[in-house]
Amino acid sequence: MKIKLTAVSLLALLLGGCxxxxxxxxxxxxxxxxxxxxxxxxxEQEFSEAELMKLVDVYxxxxxxxxxxxxxxxxxxxxxxxxxxxxxxxYTVGRGDILNVTVWNHxxxxxxxxxxxxxxxxxxxxxxxxxxxYPYIGKxxxxxxxxxxxxxxxxxxxxxxxxxxxxxxxxxxxxxxxVFVTGAVQQPGTVPVTNVPMTLIEAVNAAGGLNEAAxxxxxxxxxxxxxxEFNLRELYQSGNTDQNILLQPNDVVHVARNDDNxxxxxxxxxxxxxxxxxxxxxxxxxxxxxxxxxxxxxxxASGIFVIRQAEDxxxxxxxxxxxxxxxxxxxVMAEQFxxxxxxxxxxxxxPISRWNRVINQLLPSITGLYSIGRFSDDIGN
Numbered sequence: 124m125k126i127k128l129t130a131v132s133l134l135a136l137l138l139g140g141c142x143x144x145x146x147x148x149x150x151x152x153x154x155x156x157x158x159x160x161x162x163x164x165x166x167e168q169e170f171s172e173a174e175l176m177k178l179v180d181v182y183x184x185x186x187x188x189x190x191x192x193x194x195x196x197x198x199x200x201x202x203x204x205x206x207x208x209x210x211x212x213x214y215t216v217g218r219g220d221i222l223n224v225t226v227w228n229h230x231x232x233x234x235x236x237x238x239x240x241x242x243x244x245x246x247x248x249x250x251x252x253x254x255x256x257y258p259y260i261g262k263x264x265x266x267x268x269x270x271x272x273x274x275x276x277x278x279x280x281x282x283x284x285x286x287x288x289x290x291x292x293x294x295x296x297x298x299x300x301x302v303f304v305t306g307a308v309q310q311p312g313t314v315p316v317t318n319v320p321m322t323l324i325e326a327v328n329a330a331g332g333l334n335e336a337a338x339x340x341x342x343x344x345x346x347x348x349x350x351x352e353f354n355l356r357e358l359y360q361s362g363n364t365d366q367n368i369l370l371q372p373n374d375v376v377h378v379a380r381n382d383d384n385x386x387x388x389x390x391x392x393x394x395x396x397x398x399x400x401x402x403x404x405x406x407x408x409x410x411x412x413x414x415x416x417x418x419x420x421x422x423x424a425s426g427i428f429v430i431r432q433a434e435d436x437x438x439x440x441x442x443x444x445x446x447x448x449x450x451x452x453x454x455v456m457a458e459q460f461x462x463x464x465x466x467x468x469x470x471x472x473x474p475i476s477r478w479n480r481v482i483n484q485l486l487p488s489i490t491g492l493y494s495i496g497r498f499s500d501d502i503g504n
Contacts, residue, residue, distance in 0.1 A: 217299025
C-alpha cells in the first residue's frame with residue numbers, strides 16, 4: 124500500500140512541477156523531456172503502450188462511465204439484526220456497580236435513600252470479588268449475572284427466614300463497563316454501558332457528536348481483534364441503518380479526522396493546491412471551481428485528468444480518468460463525477476497526444492516502485 128501511494132505521489136509531484144512555473148507544459152520528445160535522446164530511444168524500445176496499460180488503466184469520462192461509477196443511494200431499511208440484538212439485550216452486573224435491593228413489607232431490610240443520600244450512596248456496592256453483602260444471607264455472588272438472576276437468588280435465600288419475600292433489584296449506578304469514543308468528536312472519552320442498549324450512533328452522540336474536523340465517512344469500531352469501518356454519512360443522510368451496530372463493553376469507536384480526506388488539483392489552474400472534501404462529498408466540477416478554474420489562455424480543455432490509486436488486488440498502480448471539456452456540456456459530467464480521497468486532478472497545457480508519452484516516461488520509476496511493493500508483499504505472505 125505504501126509503495127503504491129509513493130508511486131502515485133511521485134506521479135503527482137512530477138506533473139505538479141509543470142504547474143508551478145509559468146508556461147508549464149508536459150514534456151515530450153521534442154522538448155528534451157525527462158530522458159536524453161539515447162535513453163529515450165532505449166526506453167521506448169523496451170516499453171510499448173501495451174505494456175503501459177498493464178500498470179495504468181485509462182478511461183474516458185462519459186455518461187456510460189458515470190453510470191458505472193455511480194453509487195446507488197442507500198435506501199432506508201429496517202435493520203432486523205440490530206433490532207433483534209436490542210430485543211435480546213440485558214445488562215450484566217459487574218464489579219464496581221451499585222445495586223438497590225428492596226424487600227417489600229420489610230423496611231428493616233431496605234436501606235432508604237433519604238434527602239441526604241442518593242440512591243448510589245444508599246445502595247449495595249459490588250466488591251472486587253464480585254459479591255455484595257445482604258442481611259441474613261451474607262455474601263451474594265452478583266458479578267456476571269443479570270438483575271433478574273440476582274433477584275431470584277436473593278428471594279430463594281431469604282425464603283429461609285421470611286415467608287414469601289417479594290424482592291426487587293435495580294442498578295443504582297453503572298460503573299463497571301464502558302465503551303471508548305475517540306477521534307474527532309466534541310467530548311472524546313468513555314461512555315458508560317447501562318441497561319439501555321447503546322448503538323454506534325448513540326455512543327457518538329453521547330460524546331457530544333462529531334466536530335468540524337470529523338470525517339463521517341470513516342468511523343472505525345475495534346472489538347478485540349475485529350476492526351470494522353462504518354460510514355455515518357450513509358446513516359445520517361440516507362437512513363442506512365446497516366451502518367449502525369449494537370455496542371459491547373470495551374468497544375473502541377474512533378472517528379477519523381478529515382485531514383486526509385482531500386484531493387489535489389494541479390496543472391493549468393489558478394490555485395494549484397490540496398482541497399478538503401466536505402461532508403457532502405466533492406465533484407470534479409467543484410474541485411476545479413475551488414482551484415479558481417482553468418487558465419483559459421494556456422489550459423488544454425481536452426486534457427483534464429483524474430489520477431486515482433488502483434485497488435490493491437488489481438495489479439495496477441493507478442486509474443486515469445480523462446474529461447474532454449472543450450464542449451461546455453462536458454461540465455455537466457464533471458459535476459456528476461465524484462472525487463475520492465487522495466485523488467489527483469491535473470489540467471494539462473499540452474495536446475492530448477502527449478499524455479500517454481508522459482505516463483510512458485514515468486514508467487521506469489513507477490515500475491520499479493511497483494515491483495518492490497509486489498516483492499515486499501510476496502515476502503510478507
